[in-house]
Amino acid sequence: MTGFPRYAIYFAAGPNSPLSRFGAELLGYDAYSGDEVSFPQDALRVAPDWRDVTADPRKYGFHATLKAPMALISGRTETELMAACAAFAGKARPRPVIPPIVDSISGFIAVIPAEPVEALQQLAADCVRDFDSFRPALTAxxxxxxxxxxxxxxxxxxxxxxxxxxxxxxxxxxxxxxGRLDAKRRGPILEMLRARFAALRIETLEIDRIALFKQDDAKARFRNIGEWMLAR
Incomplete structure (x- = not known):
């Protein structure tokens, strides 16, 4: 059985960024503050059950996964993981820049790159490798x-x-x-989310930091407990 607490290395756009506020409002949860956030009225108009529509992603907070949630292997500590995050961020590398769009992916709706970005694929692969020593072996x-x-x-x-x-x-x-939506429901929700996202006028998004999120137990939501700007 998965142990707790669990940690994940994510990209999050910063506590005061328009993108983070956009995500927090739609999910009803701010992973920086841990606070509940009121849903926007246009979301409730298109889907009165918006709380259910967003139940799965709300647990994790608005983010992009770079290293998936994991407990810590015996002998490793949160302090060591934070130090590893700082060391990782301190290594000079290209900061990926993506053209973000809102679209459907595997049945759910997300902010995704409009086109592949090699530097982003490399950053994610580096995260997977560099933090793997903190991960316990996968159980059956x-x-x-x-x-x-x-x-x-x-x-x-x-x-x-x-x-x-x-x-x-x-x-x-x-x-x-x-969460995942059938095609009939997905259409109007996607239209609403695209309109909200377009209002932000985010033409490019720089992946400029990594964040450490923590989940204390199985009933808890993930919370941002630290972030580090990526060196250039």
Missing amino acids: EDRARRKPEKLSERQRDYLDRWGYPYVMEEFRFHMTLT
């Missing part, structure tokens, strides 16, 4: 929870090697806004 129960029979051969290999199937070539940057 956790492996089964990922439904390996539904994964591709490469995804199963990545699950067994890295504890998560959607890494390396399988990685897709996404900042999730809804």
